[in-house]
Amino acid sequence: MSTILDQLDQSLADRRHGDADTSYVAGLHQRGLNKILEKVGEESVETILAARDAEHGDDQARQALISETADLWFHSLVMLSHLGLDHRSVLEELARRQGISGLEEKASRTDG
Numbered sequence: 001m002s003t004i005l006d007q008l009d010q011s012l013a014d015r016r017h018g019d020a021d022t023s024y025v026a027g028l029h030q031r032g033l034n035k036i037l038e039k040v041g042e043e044s045v046e047t048i049l050a051a052r053d054a055e056h057g058d059d060q061a062r063q064a065l066i067s068e069t070a071d072l073w074f075h076s077l078v079m080l081s082h083l084g085l086d087h088r089s090v091l092e093e094l095a096r097r098q099g100i101s102g103l104e105e106k107a108s109r110t111d112g
């Protein structure tokens with residue numbers, strides 16, 4: 001599956017200075033970080049609403065949650081790409097955290 005993320009990140013990088021008339025991603029980059037963050041916020045809210053519907057919902061509601069989550073991941077990747085980052089750094093961070101209990105990590109923080 002990480003191949004999909006590799007391919008997607010390559011597409012996003014290729015469109016960084018692409019034609020907004022033919023590319024949604026190029027259009028987002030051209031409209032700038034604030035527009036991209038607006039989309040991330042919008043997709044976050046849509047994902048939350050879809051998750052509430054999916055909790056006691058049918059297969060259609062669960063599929064809608066998958067679709068909204070994909071939109072959220074996609075727009076998050078556009079955000080990272082806009083700032084010169086990609087999914088590999090996020091996967092590395094998740095790998096670094098593997099096996100570290102979230103409760104232990106929280107207790108070890110010096111900032112409370």
Ligand SMILES: N=c1c2ncn([C@@H]3O[C@H](COP(=O)(O)OP(=O)(O)OP(=O)(O)O)[C@@H](O)[C@H]3O)c2ncn1[C@@H]1O[C@H](COP(=O)(O)O)[C@@H](O)[C@H]1O
Nearest residue numbers: 008011012015022023024025026027039042070071074075
């Ligand atoms: N994975 C995606 C992907 N997921 C979602 N979307 C688009 O994200 C948008 C989100 O839906 P909305 O209804 O919120 O968007 P909207 O109403 O058009 O947006 P606003 O005008 O309101 O900001 C839709 O236009 C979707 O088509 C995506 N657009 C592109 N990709 C990937 O990015 C590649 C490059 O896309 P282009 O730049 O369009 O060539 C594609 O080959 C795909 O692999």
